[in-house]
Amino acid sequence: MADADEPMVVDGGSGRTCEWDGRWNHIKKFLERSGPFTHPDFEPSTESLQFMLETCKILVIGAGGLGCELLKDLALSGFRNIHVVDMDTIDVSNLNRQFLFRPTDVGRPKANVAADFVNNRIPGCYIILEFIYPSFIHLEFHIIVCGLDSIVARRWMNGMLLSLLVFEDGVLDPSSIIPLIDGGTEGFKGNARVILPGMTACIDCTLELYPPQINFPMCTIASMPRLPEHCIEYVRMLLWPKETPFGDGVVLDGDDPEHIQWVYQRSLERAADFNITGVTYRLTQGVVKRIIPAVASTNAVIAGKSAYIPLNNYMVFNDVDGLYTYTFEAERKENCSACSQVPLDLHFSPSSKLQEMLDHLTESASLQMKSPALTATVEGKNKTLYLQSVASIEQRTRPNLSKTLKELGLSDGQELAVADATTPQTMLFRLCFTS
Ligand SMILES: [Zn+2]
Numbered sequence: 001m002a003d004a005d006e007p008m009v010v011d012g013g014s015g016r017t018c019e020w021d022g023r024w025n026h027i028k029k030f031l032e033r034s035g036p037f038t039h040p041d042f043e044p045s046t047e048s049l050q051f052m053l054e055t056c057k058i059l060v061i062g063a064g065g066l067g068c069e070l071l072k073d074l075a076l077s078g079f080r081n082i083h084v085v086d087m088d089t090i091d092v093s094n095l096n097r098q099f100l101f102r103p104t105d106v107g108r109p110k111a112n113v114a115a116d117f118v119n120n121r122i123p124g125c126y127i128i129l130e131f132i133y134p135s136f137i138h139l140e141f142h143i144i145v146c147g148l149d150s151i152v153a154r155r156w157m158n159g160m161l162l163s164l165l166v167f168e169d170g171v172l173d174p175s176s177i178i179p180l181i182d183g184g185t186e187g188f189k190g191n192a193r194v195i196l197p198g199m200t201a202c203i204d205c206t207l208e209l210y211p212p213q214i215n216f217p218m219c220t221i222a223s224m225p226r227l228p229e230h231c232i233e234y235v236r237m238l239l240w241p242k243e244t245p246f247g248d249g250v251v252l253d254g255d256d257p258e259h260i261q262w263v264y265q266r267s268l269e270r271a272a273d274f275n276i277t278g279v280t281y282r283l284t285q286g287v288v289k290r291i292i293p294a295v296a297s298t299n300a301v302i303a304g305k306s307a308y309i310p311l312n313n314y315m316v317f318n319d320v321d322g323l324y325t326y327t328f329e330a331e332r333k334e335n336c337s338a339c340s341q342v343p344l345d346l347h348f349s350p351s352s353k354l355q356e357m358l359d360h361l362t363e364s365a366s367l368q369m370k371s372p373a374l375t376a377t378v379e380g381k382n383k384t385l386y387l388q389s390v391a392s393i394e395q396r397t398r399p400n401l402s403k404t405l406k407e408l409g410l411s412d413g414q415e416l417a418v419a420d421a422t423t424p425q426t427m428l429f430r431l432c433f434t435s
Contacts, residue, residue: 066147
């Protein structure tokens with residue numbers, strides 16, 4: 001600790017001017033001696049701290065709920081060369097848990113404010129703003145830590161790291177691997193995982209773990225409600241369009257207090273009919289807006305775990321009711337569309353419509369694409385079969401969706417190239433005709 005008589009020099013960027021005796025003692029206890037819980041391959045050394053302080057370059061993606069915790073944890077652990085990226089701006093609703101932000105910061109970019117805060121508060125730490133495109137590939141990060149709320153962005157990052165792998169005669173060059181530590185939280189649940197791209201299970205290998213949003217079955221909502229949510233869904237889906245309380249064609253607006261009040265009152269009546277308790281105004285708004293409340297403590301736990309590297313390799317955490325956590329080894333999927341290097345087969349009949357193929361790419365649990373763009377080489381020419389993201393091309397290629405694969409000139413064994421927001425790379429598929 002700093003001597004009380006000597007003012008501590010706080011320097012937000014130049015590194016060495018701000019050390020004081022014993023500053024890293026607590027970190028050294030972990031790095032310079034062994035213990036009963038250390039990894040078998042861990043070798044205590046004084047070099048680890050030097051590496052962390054001087055060499056190690058970390059990229060943190062996301063400066064939101066998890067990101068604030070991660071930046072704080074990393075900076076206090078001695079990492080100084082931290083880069084951060086986040087495209088979002090600060091909203092007043094973030095302030096209860098995204099503790100690097102103050103009310104005067106509302107509207108400002110999260111990454112800037114978070115970097116300024118940590119750099120000012122933690123002497124010697126130097127957080128740099130980063131923009132994913134296109135420079136960061138050349139920055140040679142040692143580790144990438146993700147605290148994102150978007151599966152698409154995670155998959156994109158995963159695909160980016162896979163694209164950086166170098167293979168020599170089919171053998172992976174380990175120096176081309178950048179470890180990805182990924183954390184995610186949702187309410188009282190969270191997970192942290194370590195991914196060594198090309199070696200251990202990647203995000204897409206375990207894509208089935210992110211199920212599409214659960215909707216309650218209509219029969220439950222209509223006739224057998226058991227949960228307060230069922231009552232609210234009943235009012236939202238059935239009563240609102242039937243009774244049109246605010247006039248014909250007025251869409252239920254989750255941010256309009258009068259709308260929510262109406263749904264809340266009717267949900268209470270419905271709940272009373274079935275002896276269900278627990279309908280509140282907050283829950284009503286949560287169900288209508290599909291909000292899962294973010295919980296600060298979950299972010300803290302997940303960020304803390306994410307900083308522990310030998311995790312092998314997937315930890316889940318849940319404190320909805322008591323506390324539950326365990327770790328398992330997620331396995332690589334042999335034919336993972338992102339990391340297996342095996343072109344995936346698509347099985348369709350020649351008389352299938354292109355629309356069916358598109359539906360498969362977006363709905364299959366292992367692919368879950370967002371707006372795939374399909375191209376193929378037909379009669380020696382590169383042909384765009386369908387592309388959604390550019391309006392003029394969408395219009396021009398839309399008629400193809402109702403054509404059969406045969407009509408489009410595709411043949412058995414044909415290679416199809418698919419681009420999507422979930423990966424920076426173009427994915428190759430092989431068309432296999434079924435009869
Ligand atoms: Zn994979």
